[in-house]
Amino acid sequence: MKPMVKAGETVFALVLAAGWAPGWAHAQSQVTVYGIVDAAVARMSNANAAGDSVTRVASLTGSLPSRIGFRGSEDLGNGLAAVFVLESGYNPDTGTLGQGGRLFGRQAWVGLRGKWGTLQVGRILNMTYYGSTKSDVLGPNLFSISSIDLYLPNARSDNAIGYLGNFDGVVVGATWSLGRDVLAAGGPSATGCGGEVPGNAKACRQYTALLGYESKAFGITTTFDKLHGNTGAANGLTSSRNYERRVTLNGYAMLGAVKIGAGILSRKSDLETAVVESDLYYLGSNVPITPLLGLDTQVARRNVKDSSDDTSMVVARLTYLLSTRSAIYAAIGRMDNHGAAAVALDAGGTVTAGKAQNGVMAGLRHTF
Template identity: 30%
Template sequence: MKKSLIALAVAGACSAAMAQSSVQLYGVADLWFGQITVKENGVKVYPASQTGLFDGGFSNSRFGFKGSEDLGGGLKANFQLEQGFNLDDGKQAQAGKMFSRQAWVGLSGGFGEVQLGKAYSAFDDVSGLAASVFDSDLAPINNIFASTFFSDSFNNTVKYITPAIGGFSGAVSYSFGEDKTATTKASKLWSLSGKYEEGPLAVGLGYAKNDTAGGDTTATRLAGSYDLGAVKLLASYGQLKDKAPGTTSKTNEWELGVNVPLASNLALSAGYGRTTLKEDGIKVGKANSFGAALAYSLSKRTTVYAGVNATKAEDVPVTDKVKTNIYAVGLKHTF
């Protein structure tokens, strides 16, 4: 009887431990077939111009592990490890990195959440808030916005995310550089963001600064959307300033778009964007991009899609023109 009671107690303790912690395997497999055509001043550019299979039309393919442990009193320990890969050839998205997208550990509770490691910047929390064309590779915002540099995960990052209160939430992140020498200071990157999401309205503002020995780069992103039911209106505005010794450049960028639900499992999204680059106040370049896509949900986890993107960039006044056209049909599966 005593042995039975001990076995029962051990089993109960193990069950309690398992209930307090969890680990999840997840991922995205996204592949599309289509054509990319790049022309510079009317002449096709190779190998940029190709017809075939390509990874990540709607979402970059990835797999990851994430988990949490209940520490009691509302406090949790969390982690996330995420690796990107190319579904067309099976290669790592970034060679030499085991977890190229995310690798962090942290704590969460009533105070919010803290992440330590390779984590996405606070700027990224609002960068795609109102992106058209499902924030995919076909979206203008992902083809011509210079400020997307800050919409990424960075090494050696400390990030804090506030709890959501009445639709408001915010985040701040700081990334330590490891490039300090005897004569130069280490680089650093920090960003902050705030957003409001309640009912049909969503609006967010992000700011980021990359401080390096070669100069400072700052970015601002304002994004918002309003859901009218029959259509969802999208708008984003960004600005990038680059200060290097002897020169200053500024890029203004904007995108307008719409999401239209055509049926319970069918949606259309389209958008147009434009950027203008100035150096020391003189216009030296411009670009515009149009994208549109249809997404049909076969299930909660599987979507087929088709879309196009047309982007044109040119130098001023040299008038060196580059045109890129993309035609895609793809399949996305999440697990």
């Protein structure tokens, strides 16, 4: 006995088979799978109060954080496209998920893209993340300014609406998060501030903005980032009255094939118990020694206002390209802590307060 099929379902199936459903006729959809596998071994001094050294396979990052992602777009006609990104971060030392155990912790958004820019909704990279992507020559390297301010490589917002546009080199962007971070455990990318609280418009809200100019020869970008806290949130932001504000100015210039990048990050943390302000300065260069070998160097200093808890850093990294997709790299660095500062050279690591930490690492990276 044949199954019964409604007439409407039959017509709908025929329409799809014929390929002439109104508005769907010539839509072209593309999905790309991509990723990075990056693993490094690092040895650090002064990793505990006894001053002992430690050797480990890095977890958070090597030269770049490991990830796998899905990127898609559908041509809607008239220069408009529907787009999405689902990107998962993972820890190569154990195979576990990063970003607090999220399935798509790096990015998870859907949007529209046109000549006017890109509109996004979901978990998105905010403007602080984009602000230094071209001026920070080390990026999210294991030894870098990301170690001094762990928010920088984790500048993402949950429950967010975002916009980014480029108009002949003039770049503008903004994000608005209704609840910036829903998870309570998992390091700097999970701080337990879900937000979206009825009757409390400030709870876990976040606003970021970007304005800049970019070209092949030079660029300059400024960003603004303000995030509010709420009950139970980490980093002392235990009330919606508490906030962290970061303002950055970043720039780069090309001197032939050599890139020079520099910037300043002014940070204010208005907490229940104190107000802490600091300035982070960085200067770096990318020098191609040969077509396959490059040298990246960076110096940085964080000055905490009205305090002796300052930190200085110097890092050098060599990268050799084995192919267009694979590379090996090695780096050395030093982090000098003063007063009660305890900033580890390796992102997410440990160091004795007030002590200097030296480190070396080597790793292998493959992109696909």
